[in-house]
Amino acid sequence: MNAIEIKNLIKIYKGGNTALKGISLTVKQGDFYALLGPNGAGKSTTIGILSSLVNKTSGEVKIFGDDIDTHLEDAKRHIGLVPQEFNFNQFEAVEQILVNQAGYYGLPRKEAWQRAEICLKQLDLWDKRKQQSRTLSGGMKRRLMIARALMHQPKLLILDEPTAGVDIELRRSMWVFLQQLNKEGITIVLTTHYLEEAETLCRNIGIINQGELIENTSMKSLLARIAKETFVLDTSTLPEQLQLGEEFTRIDEHTLEVEVLKDEGLNATFAKLTEQGVQVLSMRNKSNRLEELFVELVQQGSH
Amino acid sequence: MKGQLYFTAFKSILIKEIYRFTRIWVQTLVPPAITMSLYFVIFGNLIGSRIGEMGGVSYMSFIVPGLIMMSVITNSYSNVASSFYSAKFQRNVEELLVAPVPNHIMILGYIGGGVARGLLVGLIVTCISQFFVTLQIHHFFTLVVTVLLTSITFALAGLINAIFAKSFDDISIIPTFVLTPLTYLGGVFYSISMLPDFWQGVSQLNPIVYMINAFRYGFLGVSDVSVWVSLLVICSFIAVFYSVAYYLVNKGIGLRS
Numbered sequence: 044m045n046a047i048e049i050k051n052l053i054k055i056y057k058g059g060n061t062a063l064k065g066i067s068l069t070v071k072q073g074d075f076y077a078l079l080g081p082n083g084a085g086k087s088t089t090i091g092i093l094s095s096l097v098n099k100t101s102g103e104v105k106i107f108g109d110d111i112d113t114h115l116e117d118a119k120r121h122i123g124l125v126p127q128e129f130n131f132n133q134f135e136a137v138e139q140i141l142v143n144q145a146g147y148y149g150l151p152r153k154e155a156w157q158r159a160e161i162c163l164k165q166l167d168l169w170d171k172r173k174q175q176s177r178t179l180s181g182g183m184k185r186r187l188m189i190a191r192a193l194m195h196q197p198k199l200l201i202l203d204e205p206t207a208g209v210d211i212e213l214r215r216s217m218w219v220f221l222q223q224l225n226k227e228g229i230t231i232v233l234t235t236h237y238l239e240e241a242e243t244l245c246r247n248i249g250i251i252n253q254g255e256l257i258e259n260t261s262m263k264s265l266l267a268r269i270a271k272e273t274f275v276l277d278t279s280t281l282p283e284q285l286q287l288g289e290e291f292t293r294i295d296e297h298t299l300e301v302e303v304l305k306d307e308g309l310n311a312t313f314a315k316l317t318e319q320g321v322q323v324l325s326m327r328n329k330s331n332r333l334e335e336l337f338v339e340l341v342q343q344g345s346h
Numbered sequence: 347m348k349g350q351l352y353f354t355a356f357k358s359i360l361i362k363e364i365y366r367f368t369r370i371w372v373q374t375l376v377p378p379a380i381t382m383s384l385y386f387v388i389f390g391n392l393i394g395s396r397i398g399e400m401g402g403v404s405y406m407s408f409i410v411p412g413l414i415m416m417s418v419i420t421n422s423y424s425n426v427a428s429s430f431y432s433a434k435f436q437r438n439v440e441e442l443l444v445a446p447v448p449n450h451i452m453i454l455g456y457i458g459g460g461v462a463r464g465l466l467v468g469l470i471v472t473c474i475s476q477f478f479v480t481l482q483i484h485h486f487f488t489l490v491v492t493v494l495l496t497s498i499t500f501a502l503a504g505l506i507n508a509i510f511a512k513s514f515d516d517i518s519i520i521p522t523f524v525l526t527p528l529t530y531l532g533g534v535f536y537s538i539s540m541l542p543d544f545w546q547g548v549s550q551l552n553p554i555v556y557m558i559n560a561f562r563y564g565f566l567g568v569s570d571v572s573v574w575v576s577l578l579v580i581c582s583f584i585a586v587f588y589s590v591a592y593y594l595v596n597k598g599i600g601l602r603s
């Protein structure tokens with residue numbers, strides 16, 4: 044079963060701005076899927092169409108087999124949405140927001156209160172339940188939107204940049220939480236600008252650029268495409284004359300950079316350094332290799 | 347089965363709406379109470395005593411139904427207009443748009459909220475009027491049906507206004523330039539029969555004339571127009587406004603990009 048099936052999705056906003064130029068993609072049930080792309084690529088537009096906040100211009104969208112043109116209400120029931128921007132009533136209390144939302148999905152009041160307790164505790168907002176939502180911090184507001192999206196126990200959770208403006212600790216705990224939800228069988232689609240996040244969480248990945256899907260693959264095969272990695276080595280004082288191969292670049296007296304083919308491993312590199320009497324004190328990746336690949340793909344797409 | 351779900355959704359919107367205007371009662375319930383008390387004192391007591399009778403009853407008794415109706419109209423209208431516009435503005439209307447709530451239910455929920463405030467304010471004003479006149483009910487059924495239908499009419503109008511509104515200013519334009527003049531010229535303070543023939547004819551184009559007169563009939567048994575015609579006029583307005591509101595929401599005007 045596919046959680047999401049998109050065929051030839053086109054969106055032209057009023058005023059003629061073409062945000063999506065015919066996107067097709069599928070997300071399998073149980074998947075953890077990342078939608079990446081630079082600012083203005085069309086991620087939120089895609090999500091808006093899935094959750095019927097944006098009218099599509101043409102194309103076909105099915106959520107768990109329910110076409111949004113013919114079975115809109117069923118399609119909506121499957122989805123829990125965490126939008127990019129805060130969209131709750133600033134003056135309503137946290138618990139009111141949740142209970143009302145459950146009501147819109149037909150959950151009777153009494154059950155809604157029970158469910159609200161569970162969701163609020165899960166997202167660590169229980170102490171804040173009586174507060175007006177505008178008095179929450181940014182991170183709490185994000186969590187409020189996640190709690191709200193989970194009220195009706197959706198099969199598919201869609202999060203548009205859920206960790207934007209969230210501190211590192213909270214981000215990690217959100218990751219754990221999302222992974223837990225995914226293990227429980229909820230299909231998750233998220234957009235993010237943190238590639239580390241996508242790498243940690245997601246099994247499959249789509250990259251959108253200028254309204255086109257330029258990649259749709261598994262995280263594994265994407266990573267496998269990264270042939271070379273660059274490491275930065277902090278070393279003991281380097282001698283003036285060094286007989287190292289082309290793969291090495293001398294940065295300064297204590298720093299070397301080395302490019303390593305992924306399938307070759309690092310032993311040869313260290314052997315050469317030992318031979319020259321260079322001691323490696325520490326080493327790190329020069330930059331996130333995924334980030335590099337991402338930039339490369341997006342740039343190729345732009346030409 | 348679906349009916350149950352829809353009813354729960356409707357109830358949720360209604361509760362949220364009632365909760366909203368009672369939470370800000372100082373802005374929503376107190377002002378009409380004060381304004382109407384002033385009308386009663388000044389027009390009814392001070393000036394009214396010099397006017398004598400109108401339509402066969404004391405001037406005070408004559409204006410009470412009109413003033414109640416006036417507050418019902420304004421409050422039903424502005425409740426939906428400001429609540430729905432602010433839901434658009436803060437984007438929390440999206441909570442409803444993503445949920446499996448049919449458009450009819452969404453409209454009915456907001457209308458319900460507007461009617462609730464309209465009727466509550468109407469009740470408050472009726473209670474205040476008891477300090478000035480003794481309550482007299484000629485035809486209870488006409489009274490209730492008229493006030494309910496009128497409230498629905500203006501709640502719908504408020505919704506349409508909110509759908510088109512692009513700023514908070516836009517939701518006060520219609521009340522200022524259309525609603526208030528029509529109400530004042532709608533026979534709250536005078537009997538239409540006092541007017542010259544030409545203006546009587548013009549007044550018959552004003553829907554509020556029918557609402558106020560049918561309502562006054564319910565209280566006092568006097569009316570410038572036939573009650574049946576009045577109810578027919580109000581129902582036609584509801585039919586038209588509802589269709590327009592439904593069309594707009596369905597198209598997603600001002601709601602979906």
Ligand SMILES: Nc1ncnc2c1ncn2[C@@H]1O[C@H](COP(=O)(O)OP(=O)(O)OP(=O)(O)O)[C@@H](O)[C@H]1O
Pocket residue numbers: 056057060061062080081082083084085086087088089127603
């Ligand atoms: N309501 C709208 N009306 C007109 N154009 C819009 C609207 N919303 C988005 N766009 C345009 O559509 C394109 C895609 O925007 P979208 O919000 O989908 O990007 P995004 O991938 O979510 O970007 P970001 O990472 O910055 O959130 C942009 O060019 C944007 O200007």
Ligand SMILES: [Mg+2]
Pocket residue numbers: 086087088127203
């Ligand atoms: Mg976006």
